[in-house]
Amino acid sequence: MNVFRGRKVVSREGLQVDLSVALDNKIVGLFFSASWCPPCRRFLPLLVEFYEKLREREAPLEIVFISSDVSSADMSEYMRHHGNWLSLAHSDVYARQLKQRYSVWTIPKLIVVAPDGEIVTTRGRAEVTEMGIDCFDDWVTSCARLCNENDVDDVDGQDDDPERGKHSATFVAVDGTRSDSQENDILYTQT
Template structure:
């Protein structure tokens, strides 16, 4: 093979891909839009350039799914996924859509959403100021600890309705919550509440590892069945 000819062809193709970038409308999950050209995707952030040359940065998790997929494609147009990798990638995208790229633990440390991979997930809508929540949370902690002890693939994401960040973490510490949480004030909270019809708290929604709804009555299952509820969710 003529190496020079091959390299010339590759560079021509790469140049064609780069030149294909154009100004388009990018949409966030909150519904806001921006007209800009794709520049790069780096560390979970999409870099864009507007017509007047201004740089804009948007976390990929804040974009609608179509735009996230386009950013992935534009950032690496030559990448291909195996048949085995595709389902896992799709499940990860769904988790990013639901929760964003990062969660928090009880020590306020950042934890990648990838920690949820392969697990049944409980989305726990609760708050420090809510008496019924404070009555149910210790029960849920025992439930979570039992499943962890038994090696069950289960995790909880706490979605706080507290009015202040300090109250959220005080609640997590006081109740010794062993699970993860959506960052305080994160935009995904409203989307989750709407998606799962949250009209009151506490509410425990159970989804499978692919993000499919199992039940919106996880609280009732935990209260009535204890650790056996997990087997019914699988």
């Protein structure tokens, strides 16, 4: 099940983007944060640096900001300090649904998910803080494993996702190791 299908997000430039297209074949960091939160403001520069380093290497990573700000003006001001990533609109009810789906009760929280929304890690913030860009290799490996697991039919023997199995992928980590899957076309190479 693709939790992003049909959803819209806003780019840093204010353009509306189809979320499932923007996240196609990418590992996704759902960044739950707010301008009024001191730990969020402390983590933000680390996440921006992490994101920019991986983008320079053309890593298949996208961050989506889900705000807990009181107003859209507060959110907009806070986003001026963000990386060049996407965000849900301040008034989007989908933000609450994502918080419930991924059990987000505190911020900052960085939930890393596969392109279909399956959880790779709930410890994204700690991993970025402790390991820097090296944690991305673990995420690539986990994504490949998830995609392989999701390629197997459901318990009832019926494949409920007509999109499943239509794509093949190779995940290539920083160390050059490869993991193959049948779900997504993610390719990450070190430059």
